[in-house]
Every structure is written in structure tokens, then in C-alpha cells.
Amino acid sequence: GEIQHADVAVIGAGPAGAVAAALLARAGRSVLVLERQHFPRFSIGESLLPQSMAYLEEAGMLQAVVEAGFQYKNGASFVNGEKTASFDFRDKHSEGWGTTYQVERAVFDQLLIRRAAEQGAKVRFGHTVRSMQTGDAPVLEVEDEEGRVYRVASRFVLDASGFGRVLPRLLGLERPSRMPARAALFSHVQDSLPAGSIDRDKICVAVHPERRDVWYWMIHLANGRTSVGCVADAEFLDVPEAQREAKLRELMRAEPTIARLIGDAPFLMPVNRIGGYSANVERLHGPGYALLGNAGEFLDPVFSSGVTIALRSAHLATQTLLRQLDGETVDWAADYDVPLRKGIDTFRVFVERWYTGELQDIIFYENQTPKIRRMISSILAGYAWDETNPYVAEPVRRFNALHEICTMTSSA
Ligand code: FAD
Incomplete structure (x- = not known):
């Protein structure tokens, strides 16, 4: 059958796929994005975190996002009966954006993929990836809506298929999530x-x-x-x-x-x-491919971290991939998997302790010092990779110590 060629093939045109495609196209690489659905299409995941703004900016998308008229967002407020706690993300430990947006994803996702196309990525809607041959010269089998099947030969495949989890399913990479259903x-x-x-x-x-x-x-x-x-x-x-x-x-x-x-x-x-949205995989890369965003690991919606992790993954994976395409030897585990999971693991500590109630004790604790509030605010704003924050560097130990302080004094 017919064979088409691109430097990089991207599965899925959600935020992870769109940002990865734009970053590669900006670096002069040929990119083909294959998207099963037609946009605009509904997606859940509407509240962004400020950390994501840096990646939108890097991908040449920020101006379009700012001008689209989305709802402005500067923080998170928590309510439990009479108790309330409010975090302003501009008041935070980490450097970087302190504000962002809450978006209708149908509009947002369409805008991102349009910006990727405007910068040179080729995008096909209504094209479903059916199978993949892994290796140094990976080949995807794609089916369009008329039932025509063709192949795409590339030097690398980025799976940004979200909850579709195309490669984890096809290649048997799925592992049980540590989160309850x-x-x-x-x-x-x-x-x-x-x-x-x-x-x-x-x-x-x-x-x-x-x-x-x-x-x-x-x-x-x-x-x-x-x-x-x-x-x-x-x-x-x-x-x-x-x-x-x-x-x-x-x-x-x-x-x-x-x-x-x-x-x-x-x-x-x-x-x-x-x-059943929580998911995990054995590893985020393999011969000729890497998994981005939700196609890799997904924890839980409570801290609105999904899109931010998706964009961070696109940023890290394309940096690694561009070096590889330039002929450098790269180590996908050390350069992509480990650094991406570092921030996911920070969020994991917060998510698990949200459900036990321990994080709620901390959030609603009235005598928190401003310094510690700014560290918590940073994580809530998505800066889960900033190792200057003690709650990133040593999340479990710091968290346990803080919880002890908050419960000791509040019951005194
Ligand atoms: P997606 O946005 O899912 O895009 C994947 C694309 O791949 C889709 O368009 C799909 O059609 C396409 N695709 C799938 N299979 C194929 C195939 N075989 N061939 C071609 N294309 C294919 N995140 C936040 O940041 N903030 C929130 O407030 C938030 N709330 C959430 C609430 C809930 C209840 C849940 C479950 C999640 C929430 N999330 C939130 C997470 C967020 O939805 C995801 O993390 C985010 O959409 C992931 O983006 P992505 O680019 O990885 O994948």
C-alpha cells in the first residue's frame, strides 16, 4: 500500500500533540499529526495551571491564547462547610507565571492545533492510528474515514493519544495505576x-x-x-x-x-x-517512540495538573528528540522519563494525601506561615518540578512534618 514520510509522526491533536508538533515544526522538522476525531470536539480538563503558560509561549501559542477571551484564572479556593482557604498563584515560591485561564477545551484545543499547523505541522483529522511497527524506522498503519489504510514511515513516533492510550494498548505497556478506581x-x-x-x-x-x-x-x-x-x-x-x-x-x-x-x-x-481514568505504564519510551501526556501516566483531576503535565511532557520529549534527530546519542530514560516523573511524583504525594484528608488539614490550617503557604501555592500553580521548593525536593518527608505541625496546633 501507499507509504508516506515525515521526520516525526504524532498520534493525537490534543494539547500534548499540538505543542509537540509546533516545537518540532519550529525547529525545522517535518511533522505529521494524525487525529481520529474532527475539531472542535469536547474534552474535559478545563482549568489550566500557570506553569503551562511557559510551554504555550515556547510553542508560539501564547498570544493566540491570551487573545481568545478565555476566563482569567489566578488561583484556587477550597471550601469545606464553613471552612474556606484561598490561594493566589501570584503569591508563590517559584519564578514564572502566576496567572492562567479556564477554557472550553473544544475551543482551546482547536486553537492550539491551528497554531501548530500555522507553524508548519501537517494535521489530518478523521485519521485513526491502527497499529505500529517499532524500531529505528517506525511505521504506523493509519485508516481514514473512507476506510482507506496507508502507512506512515518516520524516524520517531510521539503518542499523544490521551485516554485513547494507543501505544500502551498496542504494545502491552499498560500497568495498573496506584490510584483507586x-x-x-x-x-x-x-x-x-x-x-x-x-x-x-x-x-x-x-x-x-x-x-x-x-x-x-x-x-x-x-x-x-x-x-x-x-x-x-x-x-x-x-x-x-x-x-x-x-x-x-x-x-x-x-x-x-x-x-x-x-x-x-x-x-x-x-x-x-x-x-477508570487513572493509568500508568511500564515506561514512557521505547524503540522509536515516546508517550506524552495522558497516553503515559495520569493520576487524578483534583489539582488540575493534566494539561500542565501534558505540555511539560511535550517540552521534554521534543528537546530530547531534536537532539536525537541531530545525530546525538540520547538517553530517553534519563533525559525524559525520570525528569517528567519527578513532577508527577510530587503531584502524587499531594493527590494521595488529599484523599486521606491530610492535605485538607494543611490547606484549611489557619496559622500557616506565609513562606510555607507560598511553597504550597507553587505546587498548586503547577511548579512541581522546581527543586528549589522543599516540597518538590523531598515531598514525603516535608509533607509529613508539616502535617504534624498543622494537626498538633489545631487540636491544642
Ligand atoms: P487529549 O487531550 O485527550 O488528546 C488526545 C487526542 O488523541 C484526542 O483528540 C483523541 O481523539 C486522539 N486519539 C485517540 N486515539 C487515537 C487514534 N487511535 N488515532 C488518532 N488519534 C487518536 N486537566 C487539567 O489540566 N485541568 C483540569 O481541570 C482537569 N480536569 C479533569 C477532570 C476529569 C474528570 C478528568 C478525567 C481529567 C481532567 N484533566 C484536567 C485531565 C485532562 O483532561 C488531560 O490530562 C488532558 O486532556 C490530556 O491531554 P492530552 O493532550 O494528553 O490528551
Whole structure:
């Protein structure tokens, strides 16, 4: 059959694929992006972290993002009944951006891939990757919507297929996630909140009144829309499709802050359920390929780290790949896998302790020193790779010590 050629083939045109494609095209490499769906398409993952701005800038996308009119974001607020805690990301330990956006991903993802195409990447929508031959000269088998099958020969393949997890499935790289099986119910509502009546500029994470391991997100978007969702053990949200809307409505009315602001706001789309999203792989690279973003490891939505990790992975993988394409010998484990997982592991410590409730003790603790608040704020802003932050350098030890202080003094 027909064979096509590119320096690099990218599977998937989400944020990881778009940024990787743009970075390679900017460096003069030929890139072919194969995307199964047609854009714009819905995706979950709407609240960005400031750390991601650096990668959008590097990929020549920042101006387009700034000018698109997305909802501005400068922090995170946490609510548990009467208790509240608010973090402003501009007040943080790490250098770099302190603000970002909350985005409708359909619009955001389309904008990113368009910027990649404008900088030279070739993009094909409605083309599904079916199989891969690994090695020094990898070959993908691709099928278009007319059922035509062709092959793409390249020097390297980047799998940015997100929850599609194309190469982990095809090559048997999947490993069980260390996270318990959780799920989310979510939708968008028309919020009708008068301008200035609330702080739209922060993601709101609310704890369920009776269960510390169940939480909600409220993410304000532009144009009077708000994204709302609830995350819990998979079985807690295991309702027949016809009852999803009633279930989410009941949950929204059970939490006072969510209830007051959007408890009765009309849903703008059918209530969706996604479960079993946590995933892991044996390694993030192999002969002729690397895994980016969600196609690699995905932990949990609680700190909105998904897109940031996806962009960080695109940045690290393309730096390594460009050196390899220039004839240098690279070590994918040392140059890509280990450094990427360093930040994922920082988030893991925070995610695990969110669900045990220990991180909640720290977040809602009233006498936190400003210095420690700035270190926590940095992680919440996505700076999970900044080793000057003690909570990055030694997350477990630092975390345990801090938790002890917060619980000792608050029970005294
Ligand atoms: P994706 O954006 O999923 O893109 C992958 C693309 O690959 C898709 O367009 C798909 O069509 C394509 N594809 C798949 N298979 C094939 C194939 N065989 N051939 C060709 N193309 C293919 N992250 C945040 O940053 N902030 C949040 O607030 C947030 N909230 C979340 C809430 C929930 C409930 C969940 C589950 C996740 C959340 N995330 C959040 C995570 C976020 O959704 C993902 O991390 C992010 O979308 C990953 O981007 P990506 O580029 O890796 O993959």
C-alpha cells in the first residue's frame, strides 16, 4: 500500500500533540499529526495551571491564547462547610507565571492545533492510528474515514493519544495505576451570576459535607458558563445513564457553596460520566517512540495538573528528540522519563494525601506561615518540578512534618 514520510509522526491533536508538533515544526522538522476525531470536539480538563503558560509561549501559542477571551484564572479556593482557604498563584515560591485561564477545551484545543499547523505541522483529522511497527524506522498503519489504510514511515513516533492510550494498548505497556478506581459526573451550567458577585478567577474545590474523599469542582468559564463536576469512588457515582442528571443535581444541592451559587442552574449539556481514568505504564519510551501526556501516566483531576503535565511532557520529549534527530546519542530514560516523573511524583504525594484528608488539614490550617503557604501555592500553580521548593525536593518527608505541625496546633 501507499507509504508516506515525515521526520516525526504524532498520534493525537490534543494539547500534548499540538505543542509537540509546533516545537518540532519550529525547529525545522517535518511533522505529521494524525487525529481520529474532527475539531472542535469536547474534552474535559478545563482549568489550566500557570506553569503551562511557559510551554504555550515556547510553542508560539501564547498570544493566540491570551487573545481568545478565555476566563482569567489566578488561583484556587477550597471550601469545606464553613471552612474556606484561598490561594493566589501570584503569591508563590517559584519564578514564572502566576496567572492562567479556564477554557472550553473544544475551543482551546482547536486553537492550539491551528497554531501548530500555522507553524508548519501537517494535521489530518478523521485519521485513526491502527497499529505500529517499532524500531529505528517506525511505521504506523493509519485508516481514514473512507476506510482507506496507508502507512506512515518516520524516524520517531510521539503518542499523544490521551485516554485513547494507543501505544500502551498496542504494545502491552499498560500497568495498573496506584490510584483507586474513581469516577466523575460533570456538566456545564448557565450560571447567571451577576458580574462582580463572586470571584470567577479561581477554581473552587469543595469537599462533600459527609465524605472527605468526595469533592466537587466549580470552574467558571467565559460567557456565563460554569463547569461543575463531582469526583468519588466509582461505585458512589455508579447510576444508570437516565439518572445521572438527577444524581449530579442532588450532589450539587448537598454542598452549601455550590448549592448557593449554581444549585438550580440549568444544565447546558447532558451530564457525562468518566471513570477508570487513572493509568500508568511500564515506561514512557521505547524503540522509536515516546508517550506524552495522558497516553503515559495520569493520576487524578483534583489539582488540575493534566494539561500542565501534558505540555511539560511535550517540552521534554521534543528537546530530547531534536537532539536525537541531530545525530546525538540520547538517553530517553534519563533525559525524559525520570525528569517528567519527578513532577508527577510530587503531584502524587499531594493527590494521595488529599484523599486521606491530610492535605485538607494543611490547606484549611489557619496559622500557616506565609513562606510555607507560598511553597504550597507553587505546587498548586503547577511548579512541581522546581527543586528549589522543599516540597518538590523531598515531598514525603516535608509533607509529613508539616502535617504534624498543622494537626498538633489545631487540636491544642
Ligand atoms: P487529549 O487531550 O485527550 O488528546 C488526545 C487526542 O488523541 C484526542 O483528540 C483523541 O481523539 C486522539 N486519539 C485517540 N486515539 C487515537 C487514534 N487511535 N488515532 C488518532 N488519534 C487518536 N486537566 C487539567 O489540566 N485541568 C483540569 O481541570 C482537569 N480536569 C479533569 C477532570 C476529569 C474528570 C478528568 C478525567 C481529567 C481532567 N484533566 C484536567 C485531565 C485532562 O483532561 C488531560 O490530562 C488532558 O486532556 C490530556 O491531554 P492530552 O493532550 O494528553 O490528551
